[in-house]
Amino acid sequence: LLGCGVVGGGLVKLLAKHRPDFRTNGFDLQLSHVAVRDPDKDRGIDLSNVEVTTDPMAVANDPAIDMLVEVMGGNDIAVEAGCAALTRGIPLVSANKSALARSMGRYVEAAKQGGAGICFESAAAAHIPIIEVLDRSLACEELTLIKGVINGSTNYILTFMERAGCEYEEALKDAAAKGFTEADPTLDAAEKLTLLAFKAFGAYVPPAQVHTEGVTRISQVDIRLALELNHRIKLVAAARRGEDGISLRVHPALVHRGELLADVDSEFNAIILEGPGFKEMTFLGKGAGELPTASAVLNDIVKMIRQPGTSTLPGFKRASGQAELADTSALKLCYFLRLQVDPARANDMLTALGGLGLDVLSHAQVEHDDANYLGVITDVIEESRMMSALTELGKMEGVGQTPVFLRLDKDNYRDIVEREQSTYFGTSLER
Ligand code: NDP
Numbered sequence: 001l002l003g004c005g006v007v008g009g010g011l012v013k014l015l016a017k018h019r020p021d022f023r024t025n026g027f028d029l030q031l032s033h034v035a036v037r038d039p040d041k042d043r044g045i046d047l048s049n050v051e052v053t054t055d056p057m058a059v060a061n062d063p064a065i066d067m068l069v070e071v072m073g074g075n076d077i078a079v080e081a082g083c084a085a086l087t088r089g090i091p092l093v094s095a096n097k098s099a100l101a102r103s104m105g106r107y108v109e110a111a112k113q114g115g116a117g118i119c120f121e122s123a124a125a126a127h128i129p130i131i132e133v134l135d136r137s138l139a140c141e142e143l144t145l146i147k148g149v150i151n152g153s154t155n156y157i158l159t160f161m162e163r164a165g166c167e168y169e170e171a172l173k174d175a176a177a178k179g180f181t182e183a184d185p186t187l188d189a190a191e192k193l194t195l196l197a198f199k200a201f202g203a204y205v206p207p208a209q210v211h212t213e214g215v216t217r218i219s220q221v222d223i224r225l226a227l228e229l230n231h232r233i234k235l236v237a238a239a240r241r242g243e244d245g246i247s248l249r250v251h252p253a254l255v256h257r258g259e260l261l262a263d264v265d266s267e268f269n270a271i272i273l274e275g276p277g278f279k280e281m282t283f284l285g286k287g288a289g290e291l292p293t294a295s296a297v298l299n300d301i302v303k304m305i306r307q308p309g310t311s312t313l314p315g316f317k318r319a320s321g322q323a324e325l326a327d328t329s330a331l332k333l334c335y336f337l338r339l340q341v342d343p344a345r346a347n348d349m350l351t352a353l354g355g356l357g358l359d360v361l362s363h364a365q366v367e368h369d370d371a372n373y374l375g376v377i378t379d380v381i382e383e384s385r386m387m388s389a390l391t392e393l394g395k396m397e398g399v400g401q402t403p404v405f406l407r408l409d410k411d412n413y414r415d416i417v418e419r420e421q422s423t424y425f426g427t428s429l430e431r
Contacts, residue, residue: 002035002056002081004043007095007122010294011071012045015361018298027305034060035072056081060090067304070094079103082118083110091116093300095293097123101191101374102205104198108313117311119300124195125150125269127292128285129299134199139316141275146200147238147269147409151189152288154215154235156161156180158252159265162223168216175306178293186214189237189250196271197239197248205239205248211328213251219243221368222338222406225375226254228364229336233263236409245324247331253409254336254377261409262283267292286313310371328383334361334408335378335386339393340400343372350376352396356389357381361414380411 001008015029022028034047053059060068060081068085070092070112072078078099082092087110094100100107100120111118121131125148134146149155153175160171175181182188190210198204215235226233231254239248255262260282264270269287274280286292303310337358341349346365353360359379364372378386385403393403 001031001033001071002059002068002078002118004034004036004045004047005071005073006290007071007293007297008034008036008069008289009043009045011069011394012043012298014291014294014298017047022302025306029301029305032065033062035059049056057084060085061088065090068092069297069301070096070099072096073098074244075099075102079106083107083235085114086110086116086118087114089114089116091304091308093297093304094118094120095122095297096120097188097191098196101194104194104204104206104313106390111311111313117304117309118313119304119310120195120312121300122201122293122296124192125271125283125285126273126287126289127176127296128269128283128287129296130196130271130283131199132303132342133283134196135312135315142277143200143241143273143275145238145240145274146196147236147261148188148196148269149234149261150192150269150271150278150287151182151185151235152184152267152269153185154189155265155268158215158218158223158233158235161218161220161394162227165220167220168218186212186235186250189235190225193239193248193250195238196237197246199312199315200239201241201246201323202275202316203323205246205325209325210248210250212249215252217404218252218406219404221366221373222375222404224366224368225338225364225373226336228366229254229362229375229377230257231255231336231377231408232257233406234261234264234409236261238409240326241323242326244330245326247265247326247328249328251407253407255409256413259409311332331383332380333383334380336406336408337376337378337390337393338404338406339374339376340371341374342398345398346372346374349396349398353378353389353393356392357385358389369423377408377413379414 033051039052069083072127078096156175157171190207190212194207234255236253237250267288271283360376363376
């Protein structure tokens with residue numbers, strides 16, 4: 001076992017708890033070595049029959065081990081140790097999303113060389129068994145989209161901003177005080193998306209090539225306008241496969257409150273799959289934490305033992321091979337715009353938006369800090385056209401502050417509004 005912190009410590013507890021279950025199923029698991037940084041730290045767990053070391057490479061290369069579990073984090077030594085074990089035929093279970101997402105090629109090569117398997121269920125969304133689903137249950141399914149709310153700290157911050165009515169900085173302070181902050185939450189989501197897209201589309205897109213935007217620019221007025229428009233703001237990670245290739249993006253998005261993603265709070269993650277054969281499928285579960293993550297690691301270990309040939313890498317390969325990255329400037333979505341305008345000029349502004357080619361589907365206004373803000377949701381438009389319209393809007397008389405835009409999570413907001421309208425009022429939306 002490399003690492004005995006939150007996840008590793010949880011795993012040690014679960015190994016002891018489930019020992020009778022292992023024996024009932026005809027096998028046993030013995031923790032032989034643990035690598036940590038500080039061997040003297042009191043971890044509140046029993047490591048009396050375990051060799052505790054500070055050298056992960058010594059564990060990975062020890063001829064006595066039958067399996068390596070890496071829950072240490074980091075990149076350099078974690079990759080070296082994991083690949084060293086694999087190369088000599090030792091299977092690897094890893095929760096280390098960062099190392100896997102950045103060094104996928106090295107892991108695949110080492111696994112091939114040593115003929116050993118790798119499982120990493122806990123790395124993508126902790127306790128949601130999405131890797132197993134993509135790898136086996138839906139191995140030959142045609143998927144067009146995999147998206148989700150998969151980062152805990154941004155989810156906490158956005159929820160806090162909404163509930164406390166505060167700005168980003170205050171919510172960040174609260175998250176830090178509770179230990180919910182991460183060095184780079186957007187990168188965390190990008191790394192998980194890399195793993196999910198690899199399984200969903202068989203395409204390896206390193207995290208550095210994922211388009212990322214964080215939540216730091218989200219303001220209280222955006223949150224209030226979104227709520228007025230029946231949406232919540234979430235950091236959404238989405239990998240799409242279209243005719244022109246695949247695109248991986250992580251950015252804040254307005255999610256309609258009728259969608260399950262809108263209600264995913266705290267440490268929960270949700271992942272949604274779309275495909276022409278089955279339309280939509282949703283997974284919801286705990287995306288972090290000691291026992292949810294350790295439990296996913298343990299299930300991978302048990303899977304490896306019960307089916308020794310099991311491997312998540314490379315998994316079910318597609319004959320079509322590696323897909324190209326799509327040109328995202330041609331991406332078409334619905335957009336949310338926030339404009340600071342005088343209330344008396346709001347109607348003129350809506351007319352002006354139409355003149356710029358933006359079809360407004362719904363709009364709302366809020367007063368905030370002695371200023372009036374207009375929020376609008378547009379119909380589907382190419383992102384490049386939206387950017388030029390924003391530049392024009394910024395120059396217009398009566399528009400204070402630079403206009404701000406956010407994407408919607410869906411490109412069929414018009415359908416949603418029409419469905420709502422006809423459900424409640426029996427008429428189609430008047431455009
Ligand atoms: P922690 O920081 O709690 O634990 C890391 C452990 O690794 C510690 O025991 C630390 O030793 C040890 N360690 C770190 N670097 C070295 C090194 N160079 N040599 C030897 N030992 C080392 O991390 P977590 O348990 O939270 O996370 C572990 C992994 O699981 C990460 O890759 C993370 O991304 C992933 N993960 C975590 C989730 C969570 O909810 N926590 C969810 C999903 C995945 P020491 O204790 O002495 O400092």
